[in-house]
Amino acid sequence: MRNKTSLERLAEVEDVILRLENIKKSFDGVTVLNGIDLDVKRGEFITLLGSSGCGKTTTLRIIGGLETADEGRVILEGVDVTNEEPNKRNVNTVFQNYALFPHMNVEQNVGYSLKIRRRSKEDIKKAVSDALQMVQLEGYEKRMPNELSGGQRQRIAIARAIVNEPKVLLLDEPLGALDLKLRRQMQIELKRLQKRLGITFIYITHDQEEALNMSDRIAVMRNGVFEQLGTASDVYDRPRTSYVAEFVGSANIIRGTAQGSDENTVRFVNSCGTGEVSRNGAAIKDGEDVVTAVRSEHIDLCSPESGAKGLRGTVKEKSFSGGMLRIEVGLEDGTSVVSSRHGINADWVPGDAVIASWDPEKAVLVDLEG
Ligand SMILES: Nc1ncnc2c1ncn2[C@@H]1O[C@H](COP(=O)(O)OP(=O)(O)OP(=O)(O)O)[C@@H](O)[C@H]1O
Ligand SMILES: [Mg+2]
DSSP, X not given: OOOOOHHHHHHHHSXXXXXXXXXXXXXXXXXXXXXXXXXXXXXXXXXXXXXXXXXXXXXXXXXXXXXXXXXXEEEETTEEOTTSOGGGSSEEEEOSSOOOOTTSOHHHHHHHHHHHTTOOHHHHHHHHHHHHHHTTOTTOTTOOGGGSOHHHHHHHHHHHHHTTOOSEEEEESTTTTSOHHHHHXXXXXXXXXXXXXXXXXXXXXXXXXXXXXXXXXXXXXXXXXXXXXXXXXXXXXXXXXXXXXHHTTOOXXXXXXXXXXXXXXXXXEETTEEEEEEOTTOOOOTTSEEEEEEOGGGOEEEOGGGTXXXXXXXXXXXXXXXXXXXXXXXXXXXXXXXXXXXXXXXXXXXXXXXXXXXXXXXXXXXXXXX
């Protein structure tokens, strides 16, 4: 028996099903991916989250073999597949625009890849029926795509992708075309399906809530790199950069100069007042610039007469969003902060002078980006 390569051992011991190593890609001299590294565990649900054009689809296409990287390697189950054809990889894709074959009925659409592989009629029938059951569309075999709703078409596209039981399923905004209610339903169904089948998902979405709800880990992408890769709690509660803080859950970004800090807390001043943030081991000294991210649900407002410390401003706007009261405060330096804290006083009206403050434990120090 031949000796196992180190990659094969990695796949076995660490249970890494997919590894991307320093993937780089340019189109017409413009860098689109600038060194992507990723280890995906078997059965993991990984989401690529990022604004339009940041390189999500290109990353997926390189994993699937539909695009070749200029540099770097794609390793699937310990085997370097960088230069393999798509059909040699045990990977299926649900594309951004989930085109079904319009002239084929549901059964033919779902069974297509098995037919190409010359599987027997009985095998195909059984596999198609199983796949339709998984997406809860049994009995739809003879329907044509134009006789289905958008959500049903989407589920057929997913059935088509899972019918030959790929090890890794690549999904490019699979729920993007659905209305909010159906999207929420499908999120739950998809997640269930993924767990039940034990398929590894690499999933793309614009929708941060979808990413936070579904993923084991999220890669926040920006300009062709992963700006942060971690669990939902990592990117939401402990964003590393102001970009991640603002992109995932739109945090308030507050700047100042460190002054009077101690071992546990960094204190800072700016032209609107003072703020505090837990130090978390950061080596910031007095006089240095400080950038802090604070979620709007942690911003408290009180009246200047209370003598509270914080940032001085004026209530600018009051609105309801998602059942929560949202108050935007214009600060004295022209920036603004948003408070949507639970139980916030609903009596504030535009024009009221307020002090914005927060629990330093709920604030994080971030790197300023852009
Ligand atoms: N075949 C191509 N030729 C030239 N440029 C391309 C090609 N494919 C992608 N690009 C460019 O690469 C960049 C990244 O594209 P990509 O499709 O990966 O973005 P994305 O993150 O999926 O965006 P979206 O959220 O809008 O789908 C874009 O600027 C795009 O115009
Ligand atoms: Mg895309």
